[in-house]
Amino acid sequence: MSSPSIRVTNDLGNEVAGYGLALVDVSVEQESCYWEWRVSTGGNPTATVMVGVSNKRNSKFYEILASSSVPPELHGTKFMCTASGLKDGDVIGIVVQQSELPMIQIFVNGEIEDGLQVTRFRGTVYPSIFLPQQGSGNVSASFLYRDEQFIHGPPSPQFHPLIAERSLM
Numbered sequence: 133m134s135s136p137s138i139r140v141t142n143d144l145g146n147e148v149a150g151y152g153l154a155l156v157d158v159s160v161e162q163e164s165c166y167w168e169w170r171v172s173t174g175g176n177p178t179a180t181v182m183v184g185v186s187n188k189r190n191s192k193f194y195e196i197l198a199s200s201s202v203p204p205e206l207h208g209t210k211f212m213c214t215a216s217g218l219k220d221g222d223v224i225g226i227v228v229q230q231s232e233l234p235m236i237q238i239f240v241n242g243e244i245e246d247g248l249q250v251t252r253f254r255g256t257v258y259p260s261i262f263l264p265q266q267g268s269g270n271v272s273a274s275f276l277y278r279d280e281q282f283i284h285g286p287p288s289p290q291f292h293p294l295i296a297e298r299s300l301m
Contacts, residue, residue: 133154134148134152134153134154135150135151135152135153135191137150137151137152138150138151138153138154138263138266140158141272142274144275145152145164146274146275146276146277147273147274147275148261148263148272148273149263149271149272150263150271151263151264151265151269151270152262153186153189153260153261153262154260154261154262154263154273155186155188155189155260156196156258156259156260156275156277156296157258158258158259158294158295158296159256159257159258160185160213160230160256160258160259160294160295162228162230162292162295163230164225164227164228164229164230164231164232164290164291164292165228165252165268165292165293165294165295166226166227166228166273166282166285166286166287166291166292166293166294167222167223167225167226167259167275167276167277167293167294168224168225168275168276168277168281168282168284169183169220169223169224169226169261169273169274169275169276169287170222170223170273170274170276170283171218171220171221171222171223171224171271171272171273172182172220172245172271172272172273173218173219173220173271174270174271175249176271176273177219177228178216178217178218178219179216179218179219179260179271180214180215180216180217180218180242180260180264181214181215181218181224181263181264181271181273182212182213182214182215182261182264182282183212183213183215183224183226183238183254183260183261183262184211184212184213184226184238184250184260185211185228185250185257185258185259185260186211186214186237186257186260187211187214187255187256187258188256188257188258194249195240201244207292210250211236211250211253211257211259211260212250212260212262213236213238213245213248213249213250214248215238215240215245215248218240221283222240222241223240223242223276223283224238224239224240224243225237225238225239225240225242225284225285225286225287225293226238226259227258227286227287229240229291231266233251233252234251234252234253234254235249235250235251235253236250236251236253237249239284239287241284242284242287244301245250258279259275259294260272261275262276277293277294277296278296279293
């Protein structure tokens, strides 16, 4: 469940706006996968967001968070990294690998961001983004998870698009 202040803003259901933690409703089950977030700065010259993965959240989590002393800009999760200085249209790529040493690496506009990685996460996780309140407009982001949607694409052939659609046979 995403933060109550997050809203889906398009018919495809892949663009989020507002502020707070937004979770995609598909768990990361693959050995290695990739997806992208295209950021819109909402009229601000630059934006800062947190990206990565999160465990499932419920309304009680957001109630506790709202009454805590944790500053709002840190309401992401320990499985997320901060990408700052983003310009309108910048693309953040996320690589997740779950073998040997589970890890997440962050790319901005196709270039790896040194120091932006998470290691040793466990459990069922979901692609996520944290949109903070910023300046005069709200930042929004589009979730891109299929080959034909990618702006930059995976850094290596071992990383495949997140499998978001499943069907039972």
